[in-house]
Amino acid sequence: MDLAACFTARKDGERNLLALDGQQLAYFRIQYARIAENDHRVMPGSELMLETYLLQLLVFVNNLFAHASSLVASRYTPTIQAVMEYMDSHLTSSVSLDSLARIFSINKYYLCHRFKKDTGTTIFNYLLLLRIARAKSLLRSGKNVTEACELSGFTNYSNFITTFKKHTGYTPKKYALLFPCQELHNE
Secondary structure: OOOOHHHHOOOOOOOOOOOOOHHHHHHHHHHHHHHHHHHOOOOOOHHHHHHHHHHHHHHHHHHHHHHHHHHHHOOOOHHHHHHHHHHHHOOOOOOOHHHHHHHOOOOHHHHHHHHHHHHOOOHHHHHHHHHHHHHHHHHHOOOOHHHHHHHOOOOOHHHHHHHHHHHHOOOHHHHHHHOOOOOOOOO
């Protein structure tokens, strides 16, 4: 089983949300608590336990992904899905509420209300999280902080640094050092 499939076997911006029922959510929380509990332990076997819990969580998420993908896709109205796809493909452009309302021929207040109802977040926050995710990917791929800032759609360097740190807990430079891209080489 490819444990990265839930991240790699999908088109960007699609199938990126899994709806969990109560039992699934409880299991996820238990596994996450086990990971968090063992993350800072320094004793024999703690690293192996951490890897085991992480593998269990990845198997769980991949099984959900494989069996629930059609449910998640229908969660959004076609207009909201189109707005999300537009934002995904226009991260480096200036995207405003007015421009989205004009492009999709929809009242901006209704668009805000519908987007929040469908996604659970605001348009601005969704766009911000997309840009942070893109910046993280760029940093892991070896881009420097300035390139990651520009290529992820941020127009102000200091705002990028502040926002990135607020959402990840790390400055972009520290993030790149802590989470470098690890390519697997078959020899």
